[in-house]
Amino acid sequence: MVGPHPEFIPPARPIIGEAEIEAAVRVLRSGRVVQGPEVAAFEEEFGELVAGRHCVAVNSGTSALQLTLMALGFGPGDEVIVPSFSFAASANAVRLVGAEPVFVDIEPGSFCVDPEAVAAAVTPRTVAIMPVHLYGHPAAMDKIMAIAERHGLAVVEDAAQAHGATLHGTPVGAFGTAGCFSFYPTKNMHALEGGMVTTADPELARTLRLLRNQGMEQRYANEIVGANMRMTDVAAAIGRVQLTQLAEWTEQRRANAKFLDSTITGLVTPPVADGARHVYHQYTVRATGNRDAAMTRLTELGIGNAVYYPTPIHRLKPYLAEDGTPGPWELPETERAAAEVISLPVHPSLSQADLDRIAEGANLAGGAR
Ligand SMILES: *Cc1c(COP(=O)(O)O)cnc(C)c1O
Secondary structure, eight states: OOOTTTTTTTTTOOOOHHHHHHEEEEEHHSSSSSSSHHHHHHHHGGGGTTOOOEEEESSSHHHHHHHHHEEEEEEEETTEEESSSOOOOOHHHHHHHHEEEEEOOOOOTTSOOOOOHEEEHTTEEEEEEEBBBGGGGGOOOOHHHHHHHHHOOOEEEETTTTOOOOETTTTTTSSSSEEEEEOOOOOOOOSSSSSEEEEEEEHHHHHHHHHHHHTTTSSSSSSSSOOOOOHHHHHHHHHHHHHHHHHHHHHHHHHHHHHHHHHHHSSSOOOOOTEEEEEOOOOEEEESHHHHHHHHHHHHTTTTOOOSSSOOOGGGGSSOOSSSOOOOOOOOHHHHHHEEEEEOOOOTTTOOHHHHHHHHHHHHHHTTT
């Protein structure tokens, strides 16, 4: 039995620095702790990341997705097109409002939803498309928006992993009817927990504000049935600090990825689509040989590694057909990706020595049998 490596490089490293701690303490001392001035300021400042769209802060990325689908009036009998190769939250949000996810395959290069598969999955019940900007790579939004316009569908971008990613210069979260971000600790920026909905539609923004707070704009003058999905001011204050660092951290992630691209030959490095600015929430390679052996080797070498996601959503228990089988889906690229991917550390806290070790380790792991 080998013990843990003495200089293990973690796959992710959430940052909670002195500035975050001071911001949290400042809010606690102020006494205004929920949906107050820090939340309003965070919403205002986050708008700069999404071409000035309205921003509505909530308590998680999953809440952002769920509340958006609710605000758009979707529910039982409605179908939402989602990739199966994503975190379960994407499909969970659809089910939480009573609608049905329709799973489609991904493009093998970007790991994001395949626009042709999206077009083929539209039925008279389809109400929305939910592209996921997986690993920080923007989905093919130009093509997806064209399909949505042709069929009169809403587009809800799952941008939980892609703060600051762009396609042909337009930021994710600024294409669709709405964009949904997460501020979970391992994301490119965090607020402990938190989420943001971005939209160009002021009416949708207002509905989201009502829904996150019991249907109230004026206290006790409830207009509709709503939930409690408010963000705390502690979270918002931490998010504001992180937002000031995001551009620098993103450049560091991109520089780390560039180095790994140029030095890893033993595993298949991630391609980037034309016009896409990848923000590398994950640096995800493919092992075309024995993945288990490659991961064991990486772990022995003290290099953090993980599979996002080993089981496509359509194979998870809540999404199986009634007879316990995976249903009618044919998703060969999804199945292949789930069997081949390994995410390597790419976070901004890596040193050059770490990066050298990751590249060397990946090349050794590629040959592992
Ligand atoms: C993290 C994540 C979510 C959910 O965000 P939470 O803040 O954890 O609720 C949704 N979709 C994707 C693709 C994610 O990675």
